[in-house]
Amino acid sequence: MAVHTGVLPGFRxxxxxxxxxxxLIVLLPVAAVFGKTLELGWGExxxxxxxxxxxxxxxxxxxxxxxxxxIDAVFGLLLAWVLVRYSFPGKRLVDALIDLPFxxxxxVAGIALTALYAPNGWLGGWLAALGVKVAFxxxxxxxxxxxxGIPFVVRTVQPVLEEFEPEFEEAAASLGASRWQVFxxxxxxHVLPATVTGFALAFARAVGEYGxxxxxxxxxPFVSEIVPLLIIGQLEQYNEAGATAIATxxxxxxxxxxxxxxxxxxxxxxxxxKEQ
Amino acid sequence: xxxxxxxxxxxxxAFTALDDVSLAFPDGELVALLGPSGCGKTTLxxxxxxxxxxxxxxxxxxxxxxxxxxxRERRVGFVFQHYAxxxxxxxxxxxxxxxxxxxxxxxxxxAEIRRRVMALLExxxxxxxxxxxxxxxxxxxxxxxxxxxALAVEPKVLLLDEPFGALDAKVRKELRRWLxxxxxxxxxxxxxxxxxxxxxxxxxxxVVLMHRGRVEQVGSPEEVxxxxxxxxxxxxxxxxxRFEGRVEESGVRVGEALLLHEAPLPAGEAVIAFARPxxxxxxxxxxxxxxxxxxxxxxxxxxxxxxxxDGEGEPARRFEVELPRERCTALGLTPGQPVRLVPARLxxxxxx
Numbered sequence: 244m245a246v247h248t249g250v251l252p253g254f255r256x257x258x259x260x261x262x263x264x265x266x267l268i269v270l271l272p273v274a275a276v277f278g279k280t281l282e283l284g285w286g287e288x289x290x291x292x293x294x295x296x297x298x299x300x301x302x303x304x305x306x307x308x309x310x311x312x313x314i315d316a317v318f319g320l321l322l323a324w325v326l327v328r329y330s331f332p333g334k335r336l337v338d339a340l341i342d343l344p345f346x347x348x349x350x351v352a353g354i355a356l357t358a359l360y361a362p363n364g365w366l367g368g369w370l371a372a373l374g375v376k377v378a379f380x381x382x383x384x385x386x387x388x389x390x391x392g393i394p395f396v397v398r399t400v401q402p403v404l405e406e407f408e409p410e411f412e413e414a415a416a417s418l419g420a421s422r423w424q425v426f427x428x429x430x431x432x433h434v435l436p437a438t439v440t441g442f443a444l445a446f447a448r449a450v451g452e453y454g455x456x457x458x459x460x461x462x463x464p465f466v467s468e469i470v471p472l473l474i475i476g477q478l479e480q481y482n483e484a485g486a487t488a489i490a491t492x493x494x495x496x497x498x499x500x501x502x503x504x505x506x507x508x509x510x511x512x513x514x515x516x517k518e519q
Numbered sequence: 520x521x522x523x524x525x526x527x528x529x530x531x532x533a534f535t536a537l538d539d540v541s542l543a544f545p546d547g548e549l550v551a552l553l554g555p556s557g558c559g560k561t562t563l564x565x566x567x568x569x570x571x572x573x574x575x576x577x578x579x580x581x582x583x584x585x586x587x588x589x590x591r592e593r594r595v596g597f598v599f600q601h602y603a604x605x606x607x608x609x610x611x612x613x614x615x616x617x618x619x620x621x622x623x624x625x626x627x628x629x630a631e632i633r634r635r636v637m638a639l640l641e642x643x644x645x646x647x648x649x650x651x652x653x654x655x656x657x658x659x660x661x662x663x664x665x666x667x668x669a670l671a672v673e674p675k676v677l678l679l680d681e682p683f684g685a686l687d688a689k690v691r692k693e694l695r696r697w698l699x700x701x702x703x704x705x706x707x708x709x710x711x712x713x714x715x716x717x718x719x720x721x722x723x724x725x726v727v728l729m730h731r732g733r734v735e736q737v738g739s740p741e742e743v744x745x746x747x748x749x750x751x752x753x754x755x756x757x758x759x760x761r762f763e764g765r766v767e768e769s770g771v772r773v774g775e776a777l778l779l780h781e782a783p784l785p786a787g788e789a790v791i792a793f794a795r796p797x798x799x800x801x802x803x804x805x806x807x808x809x810x811x812x813x814x815x816x817x818x819x820x821x822x823x824x825x826x827x828x829d830g831e832g833e834p835a836r837r838f839e840v841e842l843p844r845e846r847c848t849a850l851g852l853t854p855g856q857p858v859r860l861v862p863a864r865l866x867x868x869x870x871x
Contacts, residue, residue: 408601408603410599410601410603411603411605413570413590413597413599413603414597414599414603414605414668415605415616415620416570416589416590416591417568417569417570417590417591417593417595417596417597417669418616418617418620418668418669418671418672419591419594419617419620419621419672420591420616420617420620421591421620424620428605428616428620429605432605432607433606433607514607
């Protein structure tokens, strides 16, 4: 063991405690999912997870989550920028509103969005006239996921933007850079790591989202049925092994994607000069 | 390029940062904007750069109105107090930034950019740091890189906002001499902001003294130091001893004492009189001349000795005297000893 040189004592104690806690709270339940899945044979497992209905749900869940997180990344960055850089009446109110999707019970969000976007709702009526159907389609799922994901991006980007002095933009402008060049070459490299983190959080949340989606999705098999709903369906039929099998695949894909995003984020941070 | 500002006013809410400022900066000069914090010097610099819009007034570059020109088109090199180097770019990329941002048809080839950046890095004597990142450099190196970056776009004017403010005393001294030499080589019209009077007097061709959003005095370092136009300028340009009194026929009456001075003011006028520490002499208390004071502290290192004294009255005025060391020894001063102060030279201003 290396000789202890840090200011704070107790490295071994805290590490041990952390690992114990992580195991108890996170790893154990995850392991249970895998354990339960093992009750199925390989053939049965493949049958369950390669069912076309299940595959369609995977595509929808991950596709919608990625798209929603991407939309959140763009508009969250914009929102954070406006909140940090400008002062306007009601700014604090807007700032507080950002957290609302965090606090709102997801079922409430789902019901509210459905009421709004249903063909007889306020917005839904308008959109239906234009030929756009939102509620009970994948588009509705996207709307719900964008809604619940936005605070993750805003709240991760905001502090990073706050410490970004206007001086850098002024320096760039005095060197002849256009607005777009200032954004592309000076601001974006600085906020990219935080934006990617926000993207990852929004994505992770969106993949696991259940409450707000099931109301607006309509849950039509092959069209607007998400994976968590299939899992619940299996459970309702007392097919626990089937449910965990679907969940296992979801876990593996999520974990892989998050790892990739993490690597991306580390790369962006290096580009951002953070590790220099 | 010459710069002129005419009747510039700028307010931030209820605070007046610039109050009808008019100045001319001749081509090729190195000018210091000097003043205490909050005097408007940085605001004036930012207005000239186009980073700030004045409420009224004009900025003229070579006689042409540039008030409505964006900072992007003004071709000014701006150097920030905290360098504002782009952290995610290497030193080379930082310096190359301005060239690479040019519209495609004006942009030099990558080889030409490389040549020019390296030439600039050599000019600031840091070519060996081209591949480093800003966080790996010392403060003085960062500021030199910031200067090279500003020079890369061949600015017509160089504006420096407290360029040495964030550096330690030794580096600061080195760097300001270096800036002076650099300016002598390049002859770019340059304006730098500082609150350090020593820095302004040592580096600049001309010094503009600012106070509360107004220009107090403009002149060469010698002029402003030896012929301060206002009590503020006198006070700001070095340590001073201040006497309050009234003009009489043969001098200035301060309390009991009469200080000899040819005052150009009518008798009876209330005045403030200033003397620099080296313009005061200490004489024994028994003498019939001079203002009474009591020795508080004697600092005898270096070529001359510094004596701090407490004056009479409440609250006690503090005085500072600089004497040759031998004179100090000859007087045999000890703390607590009563003495008298006799100014060899006084600057007298009417009380406003």
